[in-house]
Amino acid sequence: MTNDAKLSQLWLKKDLDRDKQMIYRRWSVNKSPFGSLQRSPSHIRSSHSTQKKDTSMTTITITRPDDWHVHLRDGDVLADTVRDTGRYMGRAIIMPNLVPPATNLDSAMAYYERIKAVTTTNFEPLMVLYLTDNTTAEDIRAAKASGKVVAAKLYPAGATTNSDSGVTDVNNIYPVLEAMQEVGMLFLVHGEVTDSSIDIFDREAIFIENTLKQVVRDFPKLKIVLEHITTKDAVDFVMSAPDNVAATITAHHLLYNRNHMLAGGIRPHFYCLPILKRNTHQQALLAAAASGSKKFFLGTDSAPHAKDRKEAACGCAGSYTAHAAIELYAEAFESVNALDKLEAFASFNGPDFYGLARNSDTITLVKRSWDVPATYPLGDTGVVPIRAGETIEWQVEN
Numbered sequence: 001m002t003n004d005a006k007l008s009q010l011w012l013k014k015d016l017d018r019d020k021q022m023i024y025r026r027w028s029v030n031k032s033p034f035g036s037l038q039r040s041p042s043h044i045r046s047s048h049s050t051q052k053k054d055t056s057m058t059t060i061t062i063t064r065p066d067d068w069h070v071h072l073r074d075g076d077v078l079a080d081t082v083r084d085t086g087r088y089m090g091r092a093i094i095m096p097n098l099v100p101p102a103t104n105l106d107s108a109m110a111y112y113e114r115i116k117a118v119t120t121t122n123f124e125p126l127m128v129l130y131l132t133d134n135t136t137a138e139d140i141r142a143a144k145a146s147g148k149v150v151a152a153k154l155y156p157a158g159a160t161t162n163s164d165s166g167v168t169d170v171n172n173i174y175p176v177l178e179a180m181q182e183v184g185m186l187f188l189v190h191g192e193v194t195d196s197s198i199d200i201f202d203r204e205a206i207f208i209e210n211t212l213k214q215v216v217r218d219f220p221k222l223k224i225v226l227e228h229i230t231t232k233d234a235v236d237f238v239m240s241a242p243d244n245v246a247a248t249i250t251a252h253h254l255l256y257n258r259n260h261m262l263a264g265g266i267r268p269h270f271y272c273l274p275i276l277k278r279n280t281h282q283q284a285l286l287a288a289a290a291s292g293s294k295k296f297f298l299g300t301d302s303a304p305h306a307k308d309r310k311e312a313a314c315g316c317a318g319s320y321t322a323h324a325a326i327e328l329y330a331e332a333f334e335s336v337n338a339l340d341k342l343e344a345f346a347s348f349n350g351p352d353f354y355g356l357a358r359n360s361d362t363i364t365l366v367k368r369s370w371d372v373p374a375t376y377p378l379g380d381t382g383v384v385p386i387r388a389g390e391t392i393e394w395q396v397e398n
């Protein structure tokens with residue numbers, strides 16, 4: 001083939017791709033009951049420019065999202081994490097695994113006040129109690145009555161970062177779960193067994209079999225969120241469970257699998273718990289998120305650790321995504337042609353499951369590549385975010 005012929009084939013392919021995109025866009029505008037997908041007028045687009053990506057003004061406007069699982073940490077890093085999450089998230093479920101953890105109404109409310117003190121937007125933190133073997137039904141009732149604490153979290157003792165004072169046996173908290181079911185407080189679950197003889201890649205699936213199925217059976221009215229699911233097993237379980245069972249999915253588990261973490265060198269910033277699984281599980285998570293099922297919603301599990309605590313002989317578990325949460329989810333949904341499902345996942349399914357009102361205003365995402373910094377400030381240290389030194393394809397308009 002001559003060079004010219006090759007070139008014209010290339011252009012033809014580009015045009016076909018563009019046609020496909022236009023069809024998709026039209027379909028989205030017509031079919032999506034939520035959100036709108038628009039393109040800027042053609043006269044401000046350059047036609048065959050190599051900058052197509054930068055000048056192509058595909059935009060999506062969606063109801064303001066919430067983050068149903070985030071770690072803001074405490075102390076001098078709080079201003080940094082709250083700034084990132086509060087940039088456009090309406091609300092967030094604030095994980096209580098501080099040192100020491102927020103185990104009762106007083107410590108949760110003191111934490112709430114520290115967050116509010118550094119909040120500069122309309123962002124509203126939703127508080128969570130950290131369950132221990134010693135949590136009482138009375139702790140639950142008092143927390144619920146405050147109106148500020150909406151959930152309590154099960155960390156199996158030793159399962160993840162700052163889980164040492166977590167629950168050693170789910171049967172120890174049965175009276176607490178009884179009270180939660182009665183007063184309508186959500187039960188959030190880090191779903192992994194802690195038995196050291198169980199392979200780390202199997203810990204979620206075995207937790208579902210050995211513990212979660214039992215709790216779902218014993219508490220039919222308790223609202224349960226299986227947090228940060230990572231396996232097809234979890235997707236199948238949640239899909240077939242009754243309506244009181246739902247799950248959050250992180251952006252990094254939608255975008256990555258264990259090859260990204262382990263092939264060609266070990267990349268500690270992808271190390272989080274539950275650990276990234278093989279790509280078939282990633283595909284199952286993408287399918288679940290893109291299915292439109294109301295059972296799945298946005299929970300970033302953005303979990304910052306200082307750079308030197310991650311890049312270490314024994315690095316901490318947790319990945320930082322709050323700098324670009326909805327932007328990364330947009331990439332993930334776009335990768336499976338499901339941008340029309342992003343709004344329900346990010347902005348409707350969470351509040352609907354929690355029994356809270358949806359946000360009433362909107363944010364706009366623009367398809368425009370930007371460079372992610374190598375680090376973001378985190379108190380007097382820095383955190384290496386997901387995609388550090390690389391690009392992200394979507395940007396939120398200010």
Ligand SMILES: NC(=O)N[C@@H](CC(=O)O)C(=O)O
Nearest residue numbers: 071160161272273303317318
């Ligand atoms: N996800 C993580 O890998 N880490 C979280 C804890 C958690 O959510 O399990 C953290 O607090 O760092």
Ligand SMILES: [Zn+2]
Nearest residue numbers: 160190227273
């Ligand atoms: Zn967890």
Ligand SMILES: [Zn+2]
Nearest residue numbers: 071095301303
């Ligand atoms: Zn978490």
